[in-house]
Amino acid sequence: MFAPLQSDPVLLPETIARLLFGSEIAIWQEAVAGFLAAFLIANIMLANAGVAGPWAKRKITAAFTDRIAVNRIGPAGLLIIPAAAVQLMAKELIIPDGVDRPAYDLAPILLALSALLGFAVIPMGSIFGINLQMADPETGLAFVFAVASIATLALTMGGYASNNKYSLMGGLRAIAQNIAYEIPLIVTAASVVIFTGTLQTSEIVAQQSEPLVTIAGLTIPSWFAFVNPFAFVLFMVANLAEVGRNPFDIPEAPTEIVAGYMTEYSSIYFVLFYMGEFIHIFLGGAIVATVFLGGPAGPVLPGFIWFIIKIWAVFLFTQWARSAVPRVRIDQLIEIGWKGMLVLSFANLVLTAVIVGVML
Amino acid sequence: MSNEPRDVIRGSTDAQTKTQEARMEGVDNRFNSKLREAFGSSPFILTKFDKFMNWVRGSSMFMLQFGIACCSIEMMHTYAVKHDLDRFGSGVPRASPRQADVMIVPGTIVTKFAPRMKRVYDQMPEPKFVVNMGSCAISGGPFQEGYNVIKGAEEVIPVDIHVPGCPPRPEALIYGVVKMQERIANGESSPVTVKPYELEQFSDLKQDELVDKLASQIDEDDLVMRYNWADSP
Amino acid sequence: MSSYEEQLDTAEGVDYDAIADLLGDRVVRRETHLNAEGFVVRPDQVAESLTLLREEAGFDHLSMVTAQDYEDRYETIYHLTKYADRTHEVSVVVPTDPENPVSESAASVYKTANWHEREAYDLVGVEYDGHPDLRRILLPETWQGHPLSSDYDQDKPQIVQFDEHKNPLEDDHRGADSDTMFLNIGPHHPATHGVLHLKTVLDGEQVADVDPDIGYLHRCEEQMCQQGTYRHQIMPYPDRWDYASAGLLNEWAYARVAEDLNDIEVPEYAQIIRTMSAEFCRIAAHLLAVGTFALDIYGDFTAIFMYAMRDREKVQNILEDLTGQRMMFNYFRLGGVVWDLPEPREEWFENIRDFLDDLPGTLEEYHDLITTNEIFQTRVIGTGVLDPEDAKQFGTTGPVARASGIDYDIRRDDPYGYYDELDWNVVTEEGGDNYARFLVRMQEVEESAKIISQCVDLLEDWPEDERNIQSNVPRTLKPDPDTEVYRAVEGAKGELGIYIRSDGTDKPGRFKIRSPCFCNLSALNAMSKGEYVPDLVATLGSLDVILGEVDR
Incomplete structure (x- = not known):
């Protein structure tokens, strides 16, 4: 089919290993480099979530509601980021009576972890000639979806272990929602895989760099958002449900079940949940970017910058939905999921399969 | 620690040394960490760190989404478009008390609600702060003579800032909140709400032991709760 | 018939x-x-x-x-x-x-x-x-004595034994083989709009039973009014019943009953001012209802809530110019109002005109954002249905009753003020669901704007030497002993009535408030049984209860 644009780029751990240990790399050196690479990527994503959580989210919401939001703490209120982070972490950590101890402690860690794990195989483009992809296994896309769905387990654990009825309801809602929307999500992604014929993320990205059409000198690349807009819309909707934002924010549903699964969490655990959610939104954005928006591709700027712009665009979309769209009810959500999204996504899959089978 | 904690906090020149001495003498072991002992009598880094922590606590505040009565309408206006309390970094309402730092008490407290409010306050993690909004929360306000009305939130929970008015205008509430932020940032508002007499009496006990000791003094058979609001100040 | x-x-x-x-x-x-x-x-x-x-x-x-x-x-x-x-x-x-x-x-x-x-x-x-469930409703279960009976000693401390104070969470698990879950919603919960406590029994996500537990804001309003003199001391309290900026509507309830009791005439000019300012209060109150209802459906402090607050600010500014206060106006007096319109009058009228001119556009924005939103419609149409028969049985009034097709509005049916001289309509909807209640409120804002615009025209042309804002009222009012009167006005939430029995002194012998929210809230159980938790929250939002008025 398509030839990859460039010869296999060097992955991030290898770059680091060469930098540190020269060209001869032992196993342990590779492991150390891997750790360092993971540390770097995780920190980049945490930094993104850190900016998003206490600052960007407030600023964006404020822009939607004619307000200003934080502007007294540092320039444009930016110092609120360290202030909020340290303040929240320095608070008392309350472990309520009767919580299921290991599960209660593990849930927030697991949530943040599952979201971060997903970034291991996302091709984030390169900056200063360094390719920021951690690993590029042939089952890349399957791996992303697999680890991202661990989050459901974390939410359920947190909800169940908190010994609080609101938490329990939030946890149960999270399961129902994620099962109902994970299937359309993956089936829609599968329709893209039919096009590409591979699960390898770098390959999926590479195939999107071919020009689709040229109109008046402007070349539109064959991003799958342009090739199959229907699948793109389906995926965006399912993704909203997956990350739990309006209109599908029912696991958290502030006016109904207080704060859902995180009702009982305070201090650092709350930070982990909060950050985990944001990293999840970014992971959703990263998957959307990789599968539908040509990954880190873009003119002029380095690929990594484009990648960040794309995941922030998806983040902006979720925040917009949060500000403008009402929340659906739990039974309506399930109905939309199983009767609407699932059918549509399978129709999309079959159609794509037929088209690909006939035309290619 | 002396009997006049407020003086210690407000006093101009000798306050610093006094508190240091108090800390070093071991009267109050809870503030007297190993680090402090290691750094000796001029804990430069620690005071800078204290300052930073105070700034942090004063800068970022999560409010408890807590409406009681009339004042809560003005409180909503304070969060909303025109007044926008969020400008000062204190406009994120959290519905769960576990994630809140500041509780604005916006309204009249009555006997049925007082224990619940205490409970909500107890559920908040330290350090926590309370802003009293309006005359009712300060003293019972226009309803002070009512048979069912508690004469001020301070009968139930400790309060940092009172904002008078019936109800206070949003500008007044913003002033109150910002004033409290200032106090916290300057280290004037104690982040730990332990009263001085408790410090003296139980200073050598850890928190859990303290609770145990207090709990053992309670005789469950004859414990009574008195709603004696007539005699209260 | x-x-x-x-x-x-x-x-x-x-x-x-x-x-x-x-x-x-x-x-x-x-x-x-x-x-x-x-x-x-x-x-x-x-x-x-x-x-x-x-x-x-x-x-x-x-x-x-x-x-x-x-x-x-x-x-x-x-x-x-x-x-x-x-x-x-x-x-x-x-x-x-x-x-x-x-x-x-x-x-x-x-x-x-x-x-x-x-x-x-x-x-x-x-x-x-033969009462099905005769328990205390406003005071704690452990309360001793009945505070409004004459032999009650308020200075006696209320002593509650420890064993009477059971752990409120103890009853949560109702039997091992039970499939339902008991859930306390409130008194501190983001959806209760104050301090309401809903004892809810859930079957999965569905509401098997809900029992509103009120009294967390029982501020002894009736006692306060019984301790005040007719002439001046009672008027500030009605502002604090329905505090959603509906103060003047409440003040009018007291003004009407006290004026009937003491046979006081109100000058026509003052009546027009009353009518106009009261309708401003209705707009403010309905905007709050719309905003918080949207908050319940949307789930966060989103655009529509902020817009409602923004428009309320405008109304509050106009009222502040008139009364000097944003919320607790204390503007009506027996026999009139306390002062005339603010000077310069033209500028003030101009402000009102600007507001009225902007209003249709603003409401259009609301309709674009919420009413026509399909997700919103699927959420609210057909939920929280209150059929007309139940609505009458539970004594609901105001927008709640009118949304169930009951054509009942005291402004028209038992005219007071200047309403019967003006051209406006009573809004009714047939659905009886959350959507209908929402629509009724939105349309009532338009009707109020119509009333205000007519009042402004009248006031502008009013001859300067006939601007009589207050009739002659004696300094001390002492109605004849044992005169009893019950009068109601159309408050923001419905029929707001007051019963006064005089005992020959300058203070009422018995002052009883009929709160529309109290009656509307009692219908909640019938409306939300069998529905989902989010619908319960939405229904509560669409009932638009103000706890200050429910508990008084």
Whole structure:
């Protein structure tokens, strides 16, 4: 089919290993480099979530509601980021009576972890000639979806272990929602895989760099958002449900079940949940970017910058939905999921399969 | 620690040394960490760190989404478009008390609600702060003579800032909140709400032991709760 | 309409002699109240008499139940009226023995009597035989004594034994084999709009039963009013009943009843000012209702809530120019208002005109954002349905009743102020669901704007030497002893009524408030049983209860 644009780029751990240990790399050196690479990527994503959580989210919401939001703490209120982070972490950590101890402690860690794990195989483009992809296994896309769905387990654990009825309801809602929307999500992604014929993320990205059409000198690349807009819309909707934002924010549903699964969490655990959610939104954005928006591709700027712009665009979309769209009810959500999204996504899959089978 | 904690906090020149001495003498072991002992009598880094922590606590505040009565309408206006309390970094309402730092008490407290409010306050993690909004929360306000009305939130929970008015205008509430932020940032508002007499009496006990000791003094058979609001100040 | 009912209705109103005939020898004695005749019946014949009045005479609206104690007796008054014609009123007076104050319950005839009688039991101490659930409603279960009875000593401390203070979470697990879950929603919960406590039994996500537990804001409003003098000291308190900036509407309730009691005329100019300012309050209150309802559906402090607050600011600015306060206006006085319109008048009128000109565009924005949003519609259409029969049974009024198709608005049915001179419509919707209630409020904002615009025209052209804002009212008002009157106005939430019995002094002997929210909230159980938790929250939002008014 398509030839990859460039010869296999060097992955991030290898770059680091060469930098540190020269060209001869032992196993342990590779492991150390891997750790360092993971540390770097995780920190980049945490930094993104850190900016998003206490600052960007407030600023964006404020822009939607004619307000200003934080502007007294540092320039444009930016110092609120360290202030909020340290303040929240320095608070008392309350472990309520009767919580299921290991599960209660593990849930927030697991949530943040599952979201971060997903970034291991996302091709984030390169900056200063360094390719920021951690690993590029042939089952890349399957791996992303697999680890991202661990989050459901974390939410359920947190909800169940908190010994609080609101938490329990939030946890149960999270399961129902994620099962109902994970299937359309993956089936829609599968329709893209039919096009590409591979699960390898770098390959999926590479195939999107071919020009689709040229109109008046402007070349539109064959991003799958342009090739199959229907699948793109389906995926965006399912993704909203997956990350739990309006209109599908029912696991958290502030006016109904207080704060859902995180009702009982305070201090650092709350930070982990909060950050985990944001990293999840970014992971959703990263998957959307990789599968539908040509990954880190873009003119002029380095690929990594484009990648960040794309995941922030998806983040902006979720925040917009949060500000403008009402929340659906739990039974309506399930109905939309199983009767609407699932059918549509399978129709999309079959159609794509037929088209690909006939035309290619 | 002396009997006049407020003086210690407000006093101009000798306050610093006094508190240091108090800390070093071991009267109050809870503030007297190993680090402090290691750094000796001029804990430069620690005071800078204290300052930073105070700034942090004063800068970022999560409010408890807590409406009681009339004042809560003005409180909503304070969060909303025109007044926008969020400008000062204190406009994120959290519905769960576990994630809140500041509780604005916006309204009249009555006997049925007082224990619940205490409970909500107890559920908040330290350090926590309370802003009293309006005359009712300060003293019972226009309803002070009512048979069912508690004469001020301070009968139930400790309060940092009172904002008078019936109800206070949003500008007044913003002033109150910002004033409290200032106090916290300057280290004037104690982040730990332990009263001085408790410090003296139980200073050598850890928190859990303290609770145990207090709990053992309670005789469950004859414990009574008195709603004696007539005699209260 | 039954044959009896036709016979009872005459051109002048109710034919009380015919009612006396209808009730026959159940009537012990007749009393005359300022608003209606009172028929004294025996304590064991209450339900029978009320059934007759409801079935045969068409009195389908139990507006309020007042309990009070005299030196020699306890007394319960059932204020009856008709949804079809508010001017038809009758009172049923039930005296009971002071030693053993028990009378028959009316809860089997009117469902709304359930809560009203619980309140009477709680505060005054009359017991109702055959009441389904006679518990305290406003005060804690452990309260000793009945605070509005004359032998209550307020200075005595309330002592509660520890064993009476059970762990509130203990009853949560109702039996091992039970499939339902008990959930406390409130008193501190983001959806309760204050301090309401809903004892909810859930079957999965569905509501199997919900029992509103009120009284977390019971601020002794009736006691406060009974301690104040008619002339000046009572007027500030109504502002604090329905505090959603509906203050002037509440003040009008007191002004109306006190003016009727003391026979005070209000100058026409003052009436127009009252009408206009009260409608501003209605707009502010309805905007808050819209905003918080959207908050319940959207789930966060989103655009629509902020927009509602933004538009409320405009209304509050106009009212602040007029009254000097943003919320607690204290602007009405008996016999008029406290001061004239602010100078320069033209500028103020200009502000109002600007606001009124912007309003259609603003409402269009609301409709674009919420009413026409399909997700919003799937959420609210067909949920929280209150059918007209239930609506009448629970004594609902205001937008809640009008959304159930009940054409009932005191501004038109029992005119006061300047309303009957102006051109406006009563808004009704047929659905009875959350959506209908929302639409009624949105349209009532438009109607209020219409009223205001006409008032502004009138005020602008009013001759300068006839701007009489206040009639002559004596410094001290002492109505004749044992004069009783019950009057209601259309508050933001519905029929806001006040009953006053004078005892010959300058303070009321009994001051009883009929709160529309109290009655509307009692219908919550019927409306939300079998629905989902989010619908319960939405229904509560669309009822638009203000806890200050529910608990008083």
